[in-house]
Amino acid sequence: MINKEIIAAAEAILFACGSPVEQDKLKEILNITAEELNEVCAALRERYDREDSGISLIAIENAYQLCTKPAFADPVRKALQMRKVPPLSKASLEVLAIVAYNQPVTRSFIEMVRGVDSSYIVNSLVDKGLIAECGTLDAPGRPTLYATTDNFLRCFGLESLNDLPEALPEPTPESGADTASEPEDPQVALNIDELESREAADSL
Numbered sequence: 001m002i003n004k005e006i007i008a009a010a011e012a013i014l015f016a017c018g019s020p021v022e023q024d025k026l027k028e029i030l031n032i033t034a035e036e037l038n039e040v041c042a043a044l045r046e047r048y049d050r051e052d053s054g055i056s057l058i059a060i061e062n063a064y065q066l067c068t069k070p071a072f073a074d075p076v077r078k079a080l081q082m083r084k085v086p087p088l089s090k091a092s093l094e095v096l097a098i099v100a101y102n103q104p105v106t107r108s109f110i111e112m113v114r115g116v117d118s119s120y121i122v123n124s125l126v127d128k129g130l131i132a133e134c135g136t137l138d139a140p141g142r143p144t145l146y147a148t149t150d151n152f153l154r155c156f157g158l159e160s161l162n163d164l165p166e167a168l169p170e171p172t173p174e175s176g177a178d179t180a181s182e183p184e185d186p187q188v189a190l191n192i193d194e195l196e197s198r199e200a201a202d203s204l
Helices: 004-017 023-030 034-048 070-080 090-102 107-114 119-127 150-155 192-201
Strands: 055-060 063-068 131-136 144-148
Touching: 004 023, 004 034, 004 063, 023 034, 023 063, 034 055, 055 150, 063 070, 063 150, 090 107, 090 119, 090 144, 107 119, 107 144, 119 131
Parallel strands: none
Antiparallel strands: 055 063, 131 144
């Protein structure tokens, strides 16, 4: 059984850092194995899962972070004097989904898929910390590439991109759907409604 002092030390580290702490860093600091780290996190989750706890432990990619539970979002906002962030528009969710399922992508790719200028929406998602620049494409003009961030995962309640809802299947001729305007890449037929429901559930 894992030492209680190690569990307390892990809790202190996560609380003090605030931001996600990589698993390898935790193992190095606490001098424990991956299996022991899993035990530590299981113990912390058991502690935070109680109804009288306002904290939860979440996993983001290969890192852990302490967060307040969504149920207490309103009092936390009031304490921090934060305004409630309005839900993302359907167009913003569409751009976000295109990036999430095809990343890294350029703005030109996003606009090719949507058929409209998306500069404002891309910049807005960058400002919100949901997507970020991640390099440039090796092509004329060196266009900027965009990818989702850890904040995207956290806001939508995902541990990794592998937890994204599956993309919607392409319409078939038998379905009677008009495929003339469908993008060539099947990955851009995205489940926007699923992302929208996740956004509502996690109080973006």
